[in-house]
Amino acid sequence: MKQKTVAIAGATGLVGSHLLNGLLADSEIEKVYALCRVSLPISHEKLTSIPVDFDNLPTLPPLDEVYLALGTTIKVAGSKEAFSKVDFTYTLAVAKAALIAGATKIGVVSSIGANAHSNSFYPHVKGQLEDALKALKPEGLVIVRPSLLLGNRKSLGQPTRKGEGISIAIAKLLNPFLPKAFRAIEATKVANALRVEVPKTTGVLMIDSAHLQHYAL
Numbered sequence: 001m002k003q004k005t006v007a008i009a010g011a012t013g014l015v016g017s018h019l020l021n022g023l024l025a026d027s028e029i030e031k032v033y034a035l036c037r038v039s040l041p042i043s044h045e046k047l048t049s050i051p052v053d054f055d056n057l058p059t060l061p062p063l064d065e066v067y068l069a070l071g072t073t074i075k076v077a078g079s080k081e082a083f084s085k086v087d088f089t090y091t092l093a094v095a096k097a098a099l100i101a102g103a104t105k106i107g108v109v110s111s112i113g114a115n116a117h118s119n120s121f122y123p124h125v126k127g128q129l130e131d132a133l134k135a136l137k138p139e140g141l142v143i144v145r146p147s148l149l150l151g152n153r154k155s156l157g158q159p160t161r162k163g164e165g166i167s168i169a170i171a172k173l174l175n176p177f178l179p180k181a182f183r184a185i186e187a188t189k190v191a192n193a194l195r196v197e198v199p200k201t202t203g204v205l206m207i208d209s210a211h212l213q214h215y216a217l
Helices: 014-025 080-100 121-135 164-177 187-200
Strands: 004-009 029-036 047-051 065-068 105-109 140-145 203-208
Touching: 004 014, 004 080, 014 029, 014 065, 014 187, 065 080, 065 187, 080 105, 080 121, 105 121, 105 187, 121 140, 140 187, 187 203
Parallel strands: 004 029, 004 065, 029 047, 065 105, 105 140, 140 203
Antiparallel strands: none
């Protein structure tokens, strides 16, 4: 079986960092290109970091799959417009560049409640992205919609998100009593769902938080 070449955007994030590790450990993958603004803190024989300006993406090397885990918050981005630029504009630009480079499969981290018709800004942007990716008509598209993510952002050098620590503590207490779709979920499970499902998916596969619970590493 021919080994694959894949790209990932957002490899320094909570989901992306776990996804990168999973891709590097996958025996079916020969090469991983990480598109990033800053150098990654790891090295691996399969890994090539491509420093990029997401406003002016370079031509990407030949690819089989692309994984999209870019994401920010309005607080970190500074405005709704800046948030949308990262979560929608940049993510869609990477997807388009990857398809031009030959990728046929796309995996993307979306969010619970994503809906382009939502009156709430965050799910509205995520829903717009989902619709835009579907419109590209890749051979396979996997969209994961996690609830509140569990994981150690501090260990990744990421800023603590406002109120997130309290929300996570409350979520952990309430998890046993909540429907599975609304339970907080480990970022490792979200990452593994993408790694497992993207290679074998034809058409569009949507995985909600309830079903993401089953993808332990």
